[in-house]
Amino acid sequence: MELVLAIGIGALAGSGVWLILRPRTFQVIVGLSLLSYAVNLFIVAMGRLRTGAPVLDAPAIAEVSRYADPLPHALVLTAIVISFATTALFLVVLLASRGLAGTDHVDGQEPGS
Amino acid sequence: MNGMADLMIVPVVLPLLAGAGMLLLNGERHRNIMAAVNVAATLALVCIAIVLLRMSDASQTGITQVYRLGNWPAPFGIVFVLDRLSALMLLLTSILALAAVVFSLARWHRAGAHFHPLFQFLLMGLNGAFLTGDLFNLFVFFELLLAASYGLLLHGSGLARVKAGLHYVVVNLAASLLFLIGVSLIYGVAGTLNMADLAARIPNIAAENRGLLEAGAGILAMAFLLKAGMWPLCFWLPMAYAAATPPVASIFAIMTKVGVYVMLRLSLLLFGHGAGASAGFGSNWLLLGGLSTIVFGSLGTLASQDTARLGGFSVLVSSGTVLAAIGMEQVGVTGGALYYLVSSTLGIGAFFLLVELIERGREPGADMIAVSRETYGDDEDEGEEDVGTAIVATMGLLGLAFVGCALVIAGLPPLSGFIAKFALLTAALHPSEMRPGGADSAGGWALLVVLILSGFSTLIAMMRAGIRSFWASPDRTVPRVRVIEMAPVMFLLIICAAQTVQAGPVMRFMQATAQSLHAPDDYIRDVLETSGQNTRKAGGL
Numbered sequence: 001m002e003l004v005l006a007i008g009i010g011a012l013a014g015s016g017v018w019l020i021l022r023p024r025t026f027q028v029i030v031g032l033s034l035l036s037y038a039v040n041l042f043i044v045a046m047g048r049l050r051t052g053a054p055v056l057d058a059p060a061i062a063e064v065s066r067y068a069d070p071l072p073h074a075l076v077l078t079a080i081v082i083s084f085a086t087t088a089l090f091l092v093v094l095l096a097s098r099g100l101a102g103t104d105h106v107d108g109q110e111p112g113s
Numbered sequence: 114m115n116g117m118a119d120l121m122i123v124p125v126v127l128p129l130l131a132g133a134g135m136l137l138l139n140g141e142r143h144r145n146i147m148a149a150v151n152v153a154a155t156l157a158l159v160c161i162a163i164v165l166l167r168m169s170d171a172s173q174t175g176i177t178q179v180y181r182l183g184n185w186p187a188p189f190g191i192v193f194v195l196d197r198l199s200a201l202m203l204l205l206t207s208i209l210a211l212a213a214v215v216f217s218l219a220r221w222h223r224a225g226a227h228f229h230p231l232f233q234f235l236l237m238g239l240n241g242a243f244l245t246g247d248l249f250n251l252f253v254f255f256e257l258l259l260a261a262s263y264g265l266l267l268h269g270s271g272l273a274r275v276k277a278g279l280h281y282v283v284v285n286l287a288a289s290l291l292f293l294i295g296v297s298l299i300y301g302v303a304g305t306l307n308m309a310d311l312a313a314r315i316p317n318i319a320a321e322n323r324g325l326l327e328a329g330a331g332i333l334a335m336a337f338l339l340k341a342g343m344w345p346l347c348f349w350l351p352m353a354y355a356a357a358t359p360p361v362a363s364i365f366a367i368m369t370k371v372g373v374y375v376m377l378r379l380s381l382l383l384f385g386h387g388a389g390a391s392a393g394f395g396s397n398w399l400l401l402g403g404l405s406t407i408v409f410g411s412l413g414t415l416a417s418q419d420t421a422r423l424g425g426f427s428v429l430v431s432s433g434t435v436l437a438a439i440g441m442e443q444v445g446v447t448g449g450a451l452y453y454l455v456s457s458t459l460g461i462g463a464f465f466l467l468v469e470l471i472e473r474g475r476e477p478g479a480d481m482i483a484v485s486r487e488t489y490g491d492d493e494d495e496g497e498e499d500v501g502t503a504i505v506a507t508m509g510l511l512g513l514a515f516v517g518c519a520l521v522i523a524g525l526p527p528l529s530g531f532i533a534k535f536a537l538l539t540a541a542l543h544p545s546e547m548r549p550g551g552a553d554s555a556g557g558w559a560l561l562v563v564l565i566l567s568g569f570s571t572l573i574a575m576m577r578a579g580i581r582s583f584w585a586s587p588d589r590t591v592p593r594v595r596v597i598e599m600a601p602v603m604f605l606l607i608i609c610a611a612q613t614v615q616a617g618p619v620m621r622f623m624q625a626t627a628q629s630l631h632a633p634d635d636y637i638r639d640v641l642e643t644s645g646q647n648t649r650k651a652g653g654l
Contacts, residue, residue, distance in 0.1 A: 020287065032287070039290045039297075042297060046301035048301075072297070075297065075300070078253065079252075082256045082289075083286075086263075086286055089260065093275065096270075097275045100270075101272060106279060106280070108279070
């Protein structure tokens with residue numbers, strides 16, 4: 001479980017970083033989205049992983065330590081909302097840049113032109 | 114006392130209400146109402162900040178005001194904490210905001226929609242970031258102020274701004290992701306995000322987890338240092354600041370200081386003397402990074418062709434100086450750095466406003482985009498009052514303001530920049546108490562050399578810019594400057610002058626602030642203990 005999640009986060013983050021360093025704005029926005037998925041998974045993983053745990057277990061209901069830590073989920077929810085909003089905002093800037101500069105290069109001009 | 118305790122939530126709630134209220138109005142038609150609301154709200158923020166500052170300074174023992182949202186006790190609920198440092202930052206923000214918003218009324222607020230609501234939301238994010246006592250809440254306020262700043266940077270549109278804005282947004286989004294990784298690593302190790310609780314728990318972290326915690330803190334620091342513009346994370350900054358409209362660039366001068374503020378607070382709270390094995394974590398890196406930022410910024414000031422970029426590099430020098438001072442980890446140095454922070458922020462804010470007035474005279478409308486040129490024409494039709502119809506008065510006033518800004522930023526007598534650097538260097542060379550690790554004043558000497566050289570290069574750059582714009586351009590027309598544009602610049606410079614005249618009391622306040630920052634036990638106790646005052650207040654909602 002740990003290995004699968006770690007590889008998943010690593011693959012997402014790696015592709016995200018690679019895409020962010022690409023010269024086209026669309027690649028950058030996809031890269032940012034992938035990175036934020038990786039970070040969201042990472043936050044959930046910080047609440048500790050456990051497989052096969054019952055949601056409610058009759059003898060253990062009163063025992064608080066048996067429950068999952070709810071805080072990472074609250075954090076990840078906030079992080080999702082915020083990164084969604086800022087990505088949408090970035091999309092607008094991207095389109096404005098494309099419209100004004102006539103190119104989708106991140107520097108607003110083709111290299112060498 | 115309850116009423117006074119509630120006052121500290123107002124710097125967050127008031128801009129929220131004002132900004133949200135303005136969104137209900139139609140942007141184009143009700144611009145005057147929005148402007149009035151914006152100015153009134155900002156003015157109210159200045160008054161509240163002054164009251165809060167007096168309140169925090171009046172408490173002898175350095176007792177911090179704690180406001181619990183929802184009245185949940187500290188490690189579980191979110192708290193707002195008011196101490197001397199946050200009150201000082203609130204006041205600095207609101208003063209700079211007042212100058213920027215009054216300046217924008219002359220023309221810039223007409224360059225695009227929603228200037229006023231975005232401005233208030235930016236203030237809300239800034240004030241919240243200064244007041245919050247919780248790491249994740251800090252993230253939320255950071256995102257708030259960043260979202261508003263994206264809009265403000267793009268205010269006025271135009272290719273240059275969109276290009277700079279694109280880089281700015283990407284860099285800050287990536288930094289926010291680093292912020293989240295750092296926060297969640299710290300939560301995973303320490304199990305809390307409340308700053309005071311975190312500080313209390315760090316000495317007891319098991320040795321095998323300590324590396325993970327420090328990695329988390331380091332990643333978190335990356336996000337703040339990027340905002341503060343520490344070299345090598347600062348390449349986005351001069352371009353973004355030079356592209357922004359002048360009032361926006363002026364208020365952005367405080368945005369780098371948010372990063373500096375968080376570094377100051379967290380490095381002294383979490384990794385101060387009481388942090389056990391982690392004490393002094395990263396302070397050498399801060400010192401080195403700060404010094405290299407000063408060097409990079411100074412080279413940049415010498416290399417910059419236009420005056421706005423010069424301002425952008427001065428921002429780097431300013432935050433580099435404070436970061437290096439934090440890395441020294443001495444009470445006296447921190448006090449001097451706080452004084453320097455206030456004076457340099459005000460000076461740079463005034464400089465960004467002034468640049469536009471000076472550049473306006475050189476090539477009328479050459480570097481303005483179509484929208485603002487249109488408003489420029491409107492201004493002339495309105496035929497509103499000009500300051501000093503005589504050529505000499507306008508140019509003289511602009512020149513005087515320019516000299517004032519240059520003195521403050523370069524740190525020459527008689528203005529406050531000199532006192533700030535003097536206080537900083539005196540304390541750095543005469544360490545009253547050594548930090549626990551490497552105890553030598555080599556850092557102090559390095560800081561001395563770098564600061565003096567950077568002051569010198571700033572002076573050269575400023576002089577060159579001044580000669581170019583005031584003496585060496587025969588074909589210049591005298592800029593049409595209105596009172597409402599000149600007054601904010603003068604207001605900021607007068608505050609710098611007042612800071613010079615009242616250097617004694619101001620410095621006493623800064624030293625008291627530094628004292629309580631270096632001894633965070635009071636802070637931790639006040640936040641975590643159930644102090645009777647606030648508990649009685651039934652239901653914080």
